[in-house]
Amino acid sequence: MANYGVAEAKNNFTHLLDRVEEGERVVITRHGKPVAEIRPIAPERPLPTEAERRAAFERLRKMRESLPPATQTSVELLREMYDDKPW
Incomplete structure (x- = not known):
């Protein structure tokens, strides 16, 4: 250096x-x-291939399917959060 x-x-x-x-x-x-x-710029990471993108989406799909179903909608969840606020 x-x-x-x-x-x-x-x-x-x-x-x-x-x-x-x-x-x-x-x-x-x-x-x-x-x-x-x-200092030198770090080399750019190459973009993922089509196969890599498909594999990543498949992992996400499997993870999403393994989660339990939602018990309330997003609107209900937000209302509950705001109702608990001591404004």
Whole structure:
């Protein structure tokens, strides 16, 4: 990890980006104290495939089916919650 003062970082910004592209982290300091860090961006996660999406939906469906049926509607639940509030 390299440390650069603000003025030095400003004058060598392109060089610092080259170092970051190579995987290095660069710390920018002001009066000797770290104030910022430039680091490589984490690689983006690939989108799930069609098969992965189908499998995830199937897991959710099975989980939903394993839950007991609701005993009250959402409206009833909200009314009960609001009725219990000491406004």
